[in-house]
Amino acid sequence: MLPCQRHLFEIPDDVTYLNCAYMSPLMKQVVEAGNAGLARKLRPWELTPPQFFTGAEEFRETGAKMLDADAGCAAIVPSASFGLGTAARNLPIRKHQSILVLDEQFPSNYYPWQRLAEENDASLKVVPWPEDHDWTAAVLAALTPEVAIAALPNVQWTSGGLLDLVRIGQACRQIGAALVLDLTQSLGALPFSVREVQPDFAVAANYKWLMGPYTTGLLYVAPKWHRGIPLEENWIQRANASDFTTLILYSPDYDEGARRFDMGERSNFALLPAAVRAMRQLLDWKVSEISATVGVLNRQLAEGAAELGFSSPPESLRAPHYLCLRRKVGIPRELMDLLASEKIYVSVRGSAVRVTPHVYNSEADVDRLIACLRGVALQTS
Ligand SMILES: Cc1ncc(COP(=O)(O)O)c(C=O)c1O
Numbered sequence: 327m328l329p330c331q332r333h334l335f336e337i338p339d340d341v342t343y344l345n346c347a348y349m350s351p352l353m354k355q356v357v358e359a360g361n362a363g364l365a366r367k368l369r370p371w372e373l374t375p376p377q378f379f380t381g382a383e384e385f386r387e388t389g390a391k392m393l394d395a396d397a398g399c400a401a402i403v404p405s406a407s408f409g410l411g412t413a414a415r416n417l418p419i420r421k422h423q424s425i426l427v428l429d430e431q432f433p434s435n436y437y438p439w440q441r442l443a444e445e446n447d448a449s450l451k452v453v454p455w456p457e458d459h460d461w462t463a464a465v466l467a468a469l470t471p472e473v474a475i476a477a478l479p480n481v482q483w484t485s486g487g488l489l490d491l492v493r494i495g496q497a498c499r500q501i502g503a504a505l506v507l508d509l510t511q512s513l514g515a516l517p518f519s520v521r522e523v524q525p526d527f528a529v530a531a532n533y534k535w536l537m538g539p540y541t542t543g544l545l546y547v548a549p550k551w552h553r554g555i556p557l558e559e560n561w562i563q564r565a566n567a568s569d570f571t572t573l574i575l576y577s578p579d580y581d582e583g584a585r586r587f588d589m590g591e592r593s594n595f596a597l598l599p600a601a602v603r604a605m606r607q608l609l610d611w612k613v614s615e616i617s618a619t620v621g622v623l624n625r626q627l628a629e630g631a632a633e634l635g636f637s638s639p640p641e642s643l644r645a646p647h648y649l650c651l652r653r654k655v656g657i658p659r660e661l662m663d664l665l666a667s668e669k670i671y672v673s674v675r676g677s678a679v680r681v682t683p684h685v686y687n688s689e690a691d692v693d694r695l696i697a698c699l700r701g702v703a704l705q706t707s
Pocket residue numbers: 347404405406407408432434479483508510511531
């Protein structure tokens with residue numbers, strides 16, 4: 327268990343921020359790294375061509391550690407949708423085959439597949455909401471031979487339901503389906519390894535559980551797709567990019583590994599150092615420790631909320647860092663505003679109150695939320 331790390335953030339004492347799944351607060355050291363990066367452009371004459379590569383490689387190496395992957399398999403992307411679009415651009419699909427997605431899946435991991443299905447006379451196959459909360463069993467049951475691509479998360483974002491990706495990965499390989507993962511709501515807070523899961527593509531936006539700035543993201547591309555087609559054709563992905571004097575000797579060759587999938591202007595001097603600093607702190611804490619620490623807070627929240635009539639999936643079937651609370655009588659519309667007036671911040675997603683703490687939270691935050699929910703329960707039961 328990690329001790330509370332609130333001192334690394336700038337969260338006022340009277341704020342209870344339980345909304346990391348919306349957007350993590352930046353650590354002060356991350357802002358410093360970003361500011362220093364931005365300030366480098368005060369003196370562009372000091373920015374040398376090799377620096378277009380060193381920062382990017384640092385991001386790639388640190389991101390690869392988060393994924394338990396080789397750095398050469400990581401590409402730099404601005405968003406989850408960019409990474410998922412890259413996967414959709416490269417994965418083959420035939421007429422009458424299907425693409426598996428979950429009920430209420432996040433739109434960035436739905437629209438690219440809807441388009442790909444439409445363009446190929448294929449279909450989307452939606453895994454129905456499992457009444458028993460077991461998303462893994464529901465996915466395994468839906469992985470039938472006509473599925474060509476399974477496009478899934480590690481955590482279903484409106485329930486907090488956990489998917490056992492090792493078992494799902496095995497099942498995909500058995501039927502020859504590609505596995506594409508959106509890890510935006512889990513990477514950094516839930517242990518994950520590409521070596522164990524063996525996805526074809528996996529993406530995470532950095533601004534939530536990777537605690538980085540907005541518009542940074544990480545894309546894993548399995549070696550079998552390294553000769554694929556990038557979403558964008560830009561100069562820095564090409565093999566000759568390091569010599570700025572010969573860029574117009576157009577090269578037919580790309581840089582090595584997954585680098586060909588990097589976004590244009592990927593050498594972001596302000597955002598990349600900030601994202602790296604955040605990921606290094608997560609690696610120092612260890613993702614398993616973060617998961618255990620935040621899991622204890624969510625267990626206390628789940629127990630306290632249960633006494634007030636809020637239900638959540640059983641602990642074994644939900645992600646420790648991600649708690650979605652539901653009530654038979656529904657969630658009052660004004661709940662978020664009411665909580666915000668007390669400086670307590672959560673989200674409502676679908677029909678659930680989503681509570682997502684991190685290591686800056688403590689039992690005091692749990693108590694404040696429960697006290698507020700008690701008031702709401704008394705008024706609306
Ligand atoms: C599951 C999931 N994926 C992706 C995103 C962000 O998508 P994008 O980076 O395409 O904006 C979110 C944001 O809430 C999310 O919850």
